[in-house]
Amino acid sequence: MNVSSVKSKIEVDDVSFRYPATEGAGKSQLEHLSFDVREGEFVSLIGGSGCGKSTTLSLLAGLNRADQGQVRIDGLETHAPGKNRGVVFQHYALFPWMRVRKNVEFGIRQVSEANKKDIREKAERYLKLVGLEGSENLYPYQLSGGMQQRVSIARLLSMETEILLMDEPFGAIDAKNRVVLQDLLLALLERSAKRRTVVFVTHDIDEAILLSDRILFMKDARIAETLEVPFEHPRNREEIVTSRQYQEFRRRLFNLFYDFEGEESEIAKGIEYII
Amino acid sequence: MRRALNILYKLLPHALFLALMGMMGVILQRGDRDWAALRPMLALAVLMEAIVLLRAKRWETAGIFSILFGVLILWQAYASFMNTSVSFLFPPPDKVVAVLVKDIRLILHSILASFWLLLLGFALAVVLGVALALLCGYNRRLQNLVVPIADVFSAIPALVYAPYAVAVFPSFWLAALFVIASGLFWPILINTIQSINSIDRTLLDSARALDLNRRDMILRILLPYCTPGLFNTFTMQISSAFMLLIGAELMGMTSGVGWYVKYNSDFSNYTKVIAGFIVIGVLVSLVNAGLDLLKRRLLMWTNMEGRA
Amino acid sequence: MNVSAKSALGELRAPRVQWSAFVPVLLCALLAAVAQWVPDGVENESHAPFIALLALLGAIGVIERRKQSARDILTLVVVLLGAWEIATAKAATSVHFLFPTPEMVLHVYLTDYAQIGKNIATTSLFLLCGFISGVAAATLLGIIVGWSVRAKKILLPIVKVLTPIPPLIYTPYLIVLMPSFFWASVAIIFLSVFWGIFLSMIFAVSGMDQKLIDMATTLNVNRAQLYFHILLPYCLPHAMDRLQQAITAAFMVLFNAEMIGNAFSGVGWYIAWNARFADYTKVVAGIFIAGVFVVLLKSILRRARSAVVRWR
Numbered sequence: 001m002n003v004s005s006v007k008s009k010i011e012v013d014d015v016s017f018r019y020p021a022t023e024g025a026g027k028s029q030l031e032h033l034s035f036d037v038r039e040g041e042f043v044s045l046i047g048g049s050g051c052g053k054s055t056t057l058s059l060l061a062g063l064n065r066a067d068q069g070q071v072r073i074d075g076l077e078t079h080a081p082g083k084n085r086g087v088v089f090q091h092y093a094l095f096p097w098m099r100v101r102k103n104v105e106f107g108i109r110q111v112s113e114a115n116k117k118d119i120r121e122k123a124e125r126y127l128k129l130v131g132l133e134g135s136e137n138l139y140p141y142q143l144s145g146g147m148q149q150r151v152s153i154a155r156l157l158s159m160e161t162e163i164l165l166m167d168e169p170f171g172a173i174d175a176k177n178r179v180v181l182q183d184l185l186l187a188l189l190e191r192s193a194k195r196r197t198v199v200f201v202t203h204d205i206d207e208a209i210l211l212s213d214r215i216l217f218m219k220d221a222r223i224a225e226t227l228e229v230p231f232e233h234p235r236n237r238e239e240i241v242t243s244r245q246y247q248e249f250r251r252r253l254f255n256l257f258y259d260f261e262g263e264e265s266e267i268a269k270g271i272e273y274i275i
Numbered sequence: 276m277r278r279a280l281n282i283l284y285k286l287l288p289h290a291l292f293l294a295l296m297g298m299m300g301v302i303l304q305r306g307d308r309d310w311a312a313l314r315p316m317l318a319l320a321v322l323m324e325a326i327v328l329l330r331a332k333r334w335e336t337a338g339i340f341s342i343l344f345g346v347l348i349l350w351q352a353y354a355s356f357m358n359t360s361v362s363f364l365f366p367p368p369d370k371v372v373a374v375l376v377k378d379i380r381l382i383l384h385s386i387l388a389s390f391w392l393l394l395l396g397f398a399l400a401v402v403l404g405v406a407l408a409l410l411c412g413y414n415r416r417l418q419n420l421v422v423p424i425a426d427v428f429s430a431i432p433a434l435v436y437a438p439y440a441v442a443v444f445p446s447f448w449l450a451a452l453f454v455i456a457s458g459l460f461w462p463i464l465i466n467t468i469q470s471i472n473s474i475d476r477t478l479l480d481s482a483r484a485l486d487l488n489r490r491d492m493i494l495r496i497l498l499p500y501c502t503p504g505l506f507n508t509f510t511m512q513i514s515s516a517f518m519l520l521i522g523a524e525l526m527g528m529t530s531g532v533g534w535y536v537k538y539n540s541d542f543s544n545y546t547k548v549i550a551g552f553i554v555i556g557v558l559v560s561l562v563n564a565g566l567d568l569l570k571r572r573l574l575m576w577t578n579m580e581g582r583a
Numbered sequence: 584m585n586v587s588a589k590s591a592l593g594e595l596r597a598p599r600v601q602w603s604a605f606v607p608v609l610l611c612a613l614l615a616a617v618a619q620w621v622p623d624g625v626e627n628e629s630h631a632p633f634i635a636l637l638a639l640l641g642a643i644g645v646i647e648r649r650k651q652s653a654r655d656i657l658t659l660v661v662v663l664l665g666a667w668e669i670a671t672a673k674a675a676t677s678v679h680f681l682f683p684t685p686e687m688v689l690h691v692y693l694t695d696y697a698q699i700g701k702n703i704a705t706t707s708l709f710l711l712c713g714f715i716s717g718v719a720a721a722t723l724l725g726i727i728v729g730w731s732v733r734a735k736k737i738l739l740p741i742v743k744v745l746t747p748i749p750p751l752i753y754t755p756y757l758i759v760l761m762p763s764f765f766w767a768s769v770a771i772i773f774l775s776v777f778w779g780i781f782l783s784m785i786f787a788v789s790g791m792d793q794k795l796i797d798m799a800t801t802l803n804v805n806r807a808q809l810y811f812h813i814l815l816p817y818c819l820p821h822a823m824d825r826l827q828q829a830i831t832a833a834f835m836v837l838f839n840a841e842m843i844g845n846a847f848s849g850v851g852w853y854i855a856w857n858a859r860f861a862d863y864t865k866v867v868a869g870i871f872i873a874g875v876f877v878v879l880l881k882s883i884l885r886r887a888r889s890a891v892v893r894w895r
Contacts, residue, residue, distance in 0.1 A: 093797065434838055515831070
């Protein structure tokens with residue numbers, strides 16, 4: 001994907017946020033968080049549990065509003081959802097009372113003025129793309145977890161928003177389907193005519209490396225480190241995963257996750273050996 | 276702008292309180308009522324105001340008491356200052372409150388009578404219902420026979436055969452007891468059977484592995500297990516239990532809160548009728564609140580849904 | 584013979600007896616014979632309708648002979664009928680005014696069916712008006728209040744207090760207050776149905792999965808869409824669950840109102856009126872009608888529920 005180096009698409013400017021007392025007994029906070037995302041870039045937010053990555057995403061989505069600082073999209077401050085962003089959550093939030101097709105159509109309808117027939121065609125096209133042709137008339141409860149998540153993704157993609165926000169979308173899916181969906185997402189974004197900006201939350205190192213252009217490592221509610229992923233597009237999973245570059249990059253990322261000190265370095269050595 | 280609205284909101288109950296006091300002052304002045312008769316009402320108003328002051332921290336207090344004060348004011352205004360031909364149907368609140376205080380002994384006696392009837396009916400229904408449910412738990416064939424019948428009978432409001440029961444049983448009280456017990460019996464039966472059916476197989480197996488005899492099994496394992504379900508059923512059934520109670524009393528009893536309302540209704544003393552409504556309302560809320568508390572203490576080992 | 588499925592608690596079975604599949608049918612025939620040919624001890628109506636009823640039960644017995652539960656229920660029913668018949672018609676020497684014979688009750692249906700029909704129609708009409716208005720209002724208002732945090736905070740305590748009060752108690756008052764019995768009964772049914780559903784709608788909306796709400800938020804739904812496309816479909820199953828309870832309550836309240844009010848028609852009125860005149864044959868007949876009526880309505884509701892809520 002070509003990345004324009006002009007103005008940033010998304011700017012998070014010195015943002016602080018804390019969940020209100022009634023909601024957030026165990027939830028994370030953000031303190032003076034800042035980062036940028038350029039247009040067309042695929043950025044992963046990665047980090048351990050509770051470091052604030054989902055919270056950050058919710059701010060970008062407009063579900064919460066920063067207590068201090070600003071979230072700017074296309075230069076304009078935003079604190080509410082909008083038609084330029086689409087979201088996918090970890091737990092497929094399909095409306096259970098709507099059939100699969102209707103779920104997707106509902107998303108499209110919200111962001112475009114097209115007529116019913118066009119909306120239906122588009123929905124069916126994207127469902128076919130994610131491999132769910134034939135399941136359009138089923139209710140969500142009749143689908144497996146992986147299939148439900150695919151519907152979620154179809155809904156997101158069919159809305160054709162400029163910005164895609166994804167919060168551990170493959171986290172609840174079994175290993176095999178995860179690979180399928182990662183490849184699918186990668187292929188769709190690489191072949192897409194328009195540049196899409198993606199902010200992707202995950203705790204899976206390999207997933208982050210495979211999919212993103214840049215990885216932001218979060219720790220203690222701040223960005224601790226930024227890494228540029230050194231692989232060119234279009235990416236081939238086989239080639240990348242077996243390359244030496246990958247191993248080294250991965251180790252770097254791994255060490256960020258688990259910083260071993262003192263006595264624990266024995267375990268570190270042992271684990272490093274396995275990697 | 277928002278702040279102004281907020282302040283207005285917080286001040287509203289106090290303003291209404293003053294309005295209410297003012298209204299009563301006017302009534303006093305007009306000579307419609309004397310000081311002694313208005314005293315209970317004034318006491319009530321002051322009490323409410325005190326609660327508002329004490330619980331000012333909670334946001335909703337202002338709203339709730341504004342509504343309550345507002346209702347009182349409208350009611351008092353309509354009843355005292357309008358001259359309608361059916362004004363006897365709409366006694367003003369000060370009279371109602373006064374009557375509550377005056378009749379307090381009779382009211383307490385009625386409450387006790389009603390409670391006694393309800394408790395007995397419930398106890399009867401529980402004992403029979405749980406016993407039969409346990410039997411059904413042990414014998415699938417019996418269960419398949421009983422459940423469809425119970426489904427049918429639980430749909431039929433017990434009040435329907437109340438006139439018949441009144442004729443058959445030697446006393447009104449027994450007829451009322453029968454109606455209440457039979458009305459509560461079927462839902463308790465069904466719900467207990469359901470909760471027995473839903474016992475986790477592994478729980479049963481580990482109990483059986485402990486080689487308990489049948490009596491222990493029932494008393495120490497099954498009954499405690501069913502208790503949350505029973506509780507839930509009872510809280511659900513409490514409103515229909517009250518309905519049955521009052522319906523049964525309306526049929527011709529000579530004591531109890533239902534009787535109190537009907538008796539005064541027959542004599543067209545609607546002041547007391549409305550006082551009776553309020554008593555029943557308070558009673559039911561108290562019972563519900565009490566049940567909630569009990570539930571929380573007794574059922575600490577269950578999660579929110581009341582299941583293990 | 585079919586084997587009983589394992590019981591929930593373990594193996595405590597009654598001693599096995601070899602029931603043939605046709606036992607209930609045979610019992611029906613036996614009872615019919617007894618009814619027809621054993622002489623009545625009392626003055627009784629014709630046996631024909633009773634035998635027709637037994638024939639009907641026998642037919643059901645033949646059709647359902649494979650299901651053991653059906654057989655057992657049928658057997659129980661026939662045994663009870665037999666006990667009733669023998670106790671009141673055969674073994675007794677005079678009809679007790681409180682305990683009519685089955686033939687007398689059936690006779691009532693055959694002769695009085697026009698009036699009974701009218702009563703059923705009246706009750707149904709009143710019930711429908713009160714019920715539908717109550718349910719519709721409760722659902723809509725419940726969703727609106729449930730969604731607004733402020734409204735909920737203020738109204739919920741008040742509603743919790745008002746809900747358990749049996750509207751039964753307002754019955755005499757409303758009957759006097761309202762211009763006609765129709766309005767009184769509609770009002771009473773409305774009140775009895777409204778609070779429960781209102782409360783449960785508020786809880787349903789409050790308990791909605793936050794993820795669904797978040798998803799709807801990110802999809803930029805406006806107010807109308809929120810109420811009608813998101814909240815309402817979500818809460819509908821909860822409402823339908825409550826419907827069955829609500830209709831029982833509505834029945835109870837309506838019957839009671841008919842019994843004590845100035846009604847002149849309706850199933851409840853029929854029962855109370857005849858009780859007042861000590862015509863307990865009709866009372867018993869009325870009770871059976873009421874029972875069948877309620878059960879029928881509930882099963883219709885149950886079917887409606889599964890039809891509407893296919894997405895669970």
